Amino acid sequence: MRGLAFDISHLLAGSLVLISFTLLYQDRLYSLLNIFALHAFVLSLSVAWQAFIQDAPHLYLTALIAMVFKAIIIPVVLHRIIVKLGIHREIETVVGVGVTMLGGMGLVALSIMIMLRVTPEADPLAREDLAFALAVVLLGLLLMVTRRNAVGQVVGFMSLENGLVLAATGAKGMPLVVEISIAFSVLIAFIVIGIFLFRIRERFDTVDLQALDRFRGERR
Amino acid sequence: MTLFGIDAVMAVLAIPAIAAALLALLPAYRITARINVLATWLTFLAALSLLFGRPETGRYLFVDDLNNVFIVLTTFIGFTTSVFSASYIGHELETGRLTPIYLRFYHAMYQVLMFAMNLALVANNIGLMWVAIELATLTTVLMVGIYRTHEALEAAWKYFILGSVGIALALFGTILVYMAARPTIGEGLDAMIWTVLIDRAGGFDAALLNVAFVFLLLGYGTKVGLAPLHAWLPDAHAEGPTPISAVLSGLLLNVALYALLRFKLLLAANSNALAPGPLMVIIGLVSLIFAAFMLYRRRDIKRMFAYSSIEHMGIITFAFGIGGPLANFAGLLHMTMHSLTKSAIFFAVGHIAQVKGTQKIADMGGLTETHPVLGWGLVLGVVAIAGMPPLGIFMSEFLIVSSTFAREPLLAIPLVFGLLIGFGALILRLNQVAFGEPRGPSAPAEASYVPMYAHLALVFTAGVYLPPPLVVWFQNVAKVLG
Numbered sequence: 001m002r003g004l005a006f007d008i009s010h011l012l013a014g015s016l017v018l019i020s021f022t023l024l025y026q027d028r029l030y031s032l033l034n035i036f037a038l039h040a041f042v043l044s045l046s047v048a049w050q051a052f053i054q055d056a057p058h059l060y061l062t063a064l065i066a067m068v069f070k071a072i073i074i075p076v077v078l079h080r081i082i083v084k085l086g087i088h089r090e091i092e093t094v095v096g097v098g099v100t101m102l103g104g105m106g107l108v109a110l111s112i113m114i115m116l117r118v119t120p121e122a123d124p125l126a127r128e129d130l131a132f133a134l135a136v137v138l139l140g141l142l143l144m145v146t147r148r149n150a151v152g153q154v155v156g157f158m159s160l161e162n163g164l165v166l167a168a169t170g171a172k173g174m175p176l177v178v179e180i181s182i183a184f185s186v187l188i189a190f191i192v193i194g195i196f197l198f199r200i201r202e203r204f205d206t207v208d209l210q211a212l213d214r215f216r217g218e219r220r
Numbered sequence: 221m222t223l224f225g226i227d228a229v230m231a232v233l234a235i236p237a238i239a240a241a242l243l244a245l246l247p248a249y250r251i252t253a254r255i256n257v258l259a260t261w262l263t264f265l266a267a268l269s270l271l272f273g274r275p276e277t278g279r280y281l282f283v284d285d286l287n288n289v290f291i292v293l294t295t296f297i298g299f300t301t302s303v304f305s306a307s308y309i310g311h312e313l314e315t316g317r318l319t320p321i322y323l324r325f326y327h328a329m330y331q332v333l334m335f336a337m338n339l340a341l342v343a344n345n346i347g348l349m350w351v352a353i354e355l356a357t358l359t360t361v362l363m364v365g366i367y368r369t370h371e372a373l374e375a376a377w378k379y380f381i382l383g384s385v386g387i388a389l390a391l392f393g394t395i396l397v398y399m400a401a402r403p404t405i406g407e408g409l410d411a412m413i414w415t416v417l418i419d420r421a422g423g424f425d426a427a428l429l430n431v432a433f434v435f436l437l438l439g440y441g442t443k444v445g446l447a448p449l450h451a452w453l454p455d456a457h458a459e460g461p462t463p464i465s466a467v468l469s470g471l472l473l474n475v476a477l478y479a480l481l482r483f484k485l486l487l488a489a490n491s492n493a494l495a496p497g498p499l500m501v502i503i504g505l506v507s508l509i510f511a512a513f514m515l516y517r518r519r520d521i522k523r524m525f526a527y528s529s530i531e532h533m534g535i536i537t538f539a540f541g542i543g544g545p546l547a548n549f550a551g552l553l554h555m556t557m558h559s560l561t562k563s564a565i566f567f568a569v570g571h572i573a574q575v576k577g578t579q580k581i582a583d584m585g586g587l588t589e590t591h592p593v594l595g596w597g598l599v600l601g602v603v604a605i606a607g608m609p610p611l612g613i614f615m616s617e618f619l620i621v622s623s624t625f626a627r628e629p630l631l632a633i634p635l636v637f638g639l640l641i642g643f644g645a646l647i648l649r650l651n652q653v654a655f656g657e658p659r660g661p662s663a664p665a666e667a668s669y670v671p672m673y674a675h676l677a678l679v680f681t682a683g684v685y686l687p688p689p690l691v692v693w694f695q696n697v698a699k700v701l702g
Contacts, residue, residue: 118427119399126399137392141385153381160388167395173407174398176347180391183351187384190358194365194380 005053012046013132020139025097033075036155040070043162050169062181092148107138129170136163227275231266232338240331252327253306260299267295282344285697297470300671304567305463307668311574333359344414357383364460375455382452386442393435400428426492436483443476447507457526462570469529470563500541507534508638515645520579532558539620548698550619557612564675565601571667576660586658597672606646612682
């Protein structure tokens, strides 16, 4: 049983890293959102599995939040925002896909090297979970810096945050995980509302012109 | 000290929380501005009472010598800024930059921000501290974007994204600290309680703690505004309402620095972990020198003082990185003086920008002639922040330089170099704004000068004479900081 438990959590955490890579080379917004929904879905499976093997029922709540909020609500809302605001469907990237992928591989290698080296005493499950989590976090950062588009950046941030939840649930018995995942959900909800309210299409070059006229006044 | 069964720590949190709810409900702005002032005043009194008696250390909240300094400073500047804000927003309503609805939101958010900062300071739990700093970030993002101009939204978005990344990295560091502590302390809440962590830090896994500190330094360092993670700071300062610029520079940067100091202590308590000092010294020096050079090319007055904040946060981080009783004392003093002076400067700049109708330095001039009270207030503030004797910042900078000479003479060279470069830039711009031919509109300002001159008087007094109880207090804290 111990071996199987280990293998399954390993598989789920590894899939998250793989899906993070898939996010890196998406060049269309809709497919980016679909892949992100898959990312959040795998995360919720992974969290639920951790809840099961650690015998920590409160983690099921975190899994549920990940499933309902991040895998369903947020992608659907973002989808509608894209339609409503008429955002370009294609994503402008700062550097080419090839370079990004190479960078991503470097980051994964880096996180595995750091984490496995510094945690020789921790139990193998926690150390590999942590290494994968750091890889997801770094890939999320990479996604954020290589996208010019607000929605793309938000997806990058959310995948980064998925990595954090993975790390927090992998740290056995960590308190406040549920509270932290709720705090993050609030943060993300704010960002998404922000995109909608402020109509941020490309990174910052278009906003609601009416609001601009009304409030700009004597500014400059 | 217990009053009606509520201890002062709870009061420091409860007063802003209740006030926030109240202010969100009340429509009339004149009354809400007064309630805002009253609530911050009461919070300040509650914080002062912590000096005379502290509640017992709890599992979530606690007060010790270190955070007491921060709480008193935060609540004091929170109070004076609310007084300034009351006169500032009247003008914003008249010119139509803010509508009553937004004002209501603004006041409620001001109290939420005070609550979040106080919570981050009194938290005895590294997870709770993280949540509080996230809350403070969120509220300031909303306040920076409150004017809804193109620039304000751009600034708020940039702050949001960079702040969120910083916050996320800090959380990863927090998780790693928990992982490092777990084998020694055991699973559960205890391994996140600060007072438990520091007692048993000696037995933690040093390698894991090192990696954790790097993440925390990057994460909370983003919030402190240390270069190269400072990109959000000038925009957020320049585009938000001026009271928020004052609170950001004077307080929120300090709160993030406080979080960093806590984790520095944790590393220092573990003999196998790497010394956190050199990392802080390097990042502090880089921020100082970078910001000092950037000061020369600023055309927006609020943006310029934002860069000056980066410079001073660099100096403070440097001082705490050098460590030892003298440098820590100087760092604390510098932090206090910087908060007081910088918020005073923003009080002056806020009214000046309202009078001139612009923030561009090129459109201002001869302020000491057209608006003597405001103009000379600005002159005093800038002279203080640039580090001229006999004002408080000169003294703290002198102490930092001399303690650096005593411990690491070579590091004193770049430090003094950075200080001089920054000094030149500030005096140059001050000359342009305060003296010479008057430029721009010169309608009389409807300003409250009391908060500004109160801060400047404190800074001046501290430069001439530091009361012995204060010195003893700061020396104790400096000893705690190691």
